Amino acid sequence: MLHIVNKAPPHSALDRCLRYSNGSQAIILLIEDGVYAAVVGTEWAQQLLDSGATIWVLEPDVEARGIGGRIEPGIGRVDFSGFVELCCQHHPIQSWY
Amino acid sequence: MNTPESTAKRWLLVFQRPPYGSALAREAVDVALAAAAFGQQVSLLFLGNSVWQLLPNQQGDAIGHKDFDRQLGALPMYDIDQFFVAADALTARGLAATDLVLPVTVLEPAAIAPLLASHDIVLSF
Amino acid sequence: MTTFALMVQSSPLSSQNATTALNFAKAAIAAGHRVLRVFFFHDGVICGDDRAGYPHNEPATEWKALASEHGIDLVLCAPSALRRGVVDEGQAARLGRQPTATAPFALSGLGQWVEAAAAADRVVTFGV
8 A cells, every 4th residue: 555654754654654554565655844754864764764665755845855866765756647656556545644 | 415335435534633732633523424424434543642532531621622532432323333543552652442432443553554455545634 | 547536634835735736636637547526624625715825826726727627626625614714605695705715616515525535546635
C-alpha cells in the first residue's frame, strides 16, 4: 500500500508511518513539508532507508524548498503525474499527518 | 438514498488527533456515522494521541463542547462496532484497554499494516 | 483509466494540501483518469469561499475552471461549511443571506462523500 507523509520531521506523522507500515512491502511518498525527511545525512533519511520501504519524494515540493541538491540518492523523485501513477498502482492509500 | 449493496465497501477511519484541540476529531465522527448510515462497513483505528478520545468522564461542557466520550460511546448504536487501538499508543500514555469507553481490539504495531491493507478505503483524521 | 474521490481537509492558507489536491486532480485528468468528486471537509470548505483570499480566491477560481471543463463535482461538506459561515446559493436563499460560495461549488451532505468514495477506484485524503 501507499503511505503519504506531508509533515517535516521531527513529527509524529513520520514516526507513525515508519512504525505502522510493513517495511519492504511499503511504498512511502513524501510530499509538502514531508520532503525535508529526504535530506541526505539526516537521521530521518537514514530511518527511511533502513525501513526497507520504497521511498519517493514529490519533485515540485523539493524544488520549491531549494533542496533539490540535497536529496538522499537512494530516494526516488516523482512529479504530479508520478504521484497519480503511484496511487493507481497501490492500494489502499494512507495519509499520515 | 441507499447505497446499493454492491458498492458497500470496507472503510477504516484512522484517528490520530486528541479530542478537543481541533474540530477535526469531532467532524470525523460525522463521517463514520454517515458511512454507516449509507450501508458501508465502518471500522475505527485509534493511533497516537487519538486514544485520549476514548477516555471516560470527559466534561466537555467545561470548555463549551459536547462530551467526546459520549459521542464515541454511542457509535455501536449506529452499526459501528469494530474499534482498534495500537498497543504502543496506550502504553506510552499509561492507559489500558479497560480504561476506555468502547470495547477495543488492541493491536501490536506489526498488526497495524495488515489491518490497513485489508480495507478498501482508508481515511485519516 | 482509474477513478478518484478526493477529500480536502484544510484551507489554502493553513496548509499546502489544498494546492496539492488541485495539482493532483489536474495531473490525474491529464493522464486520462477521472476525478468523480472532490469533497471539501473541515477547514477545506474555505477553498470554495469567495470571501477568502484578496482580491480573489485564486484556488477557488482554479477549481471552478477545472470542474467546469472536466465535469468534476465540487462538494462542500454542508455541516463543515455551515459551521464556518460558508453558504451556496441554495443555502443562502433558505437562510436569507448572501451566498459566499458559487457554482460549481455546492453544499451537500456527507452522503455525497460516501457515495463517491464507495464508487471510486481510489480514495486520497489531503490532510491538515
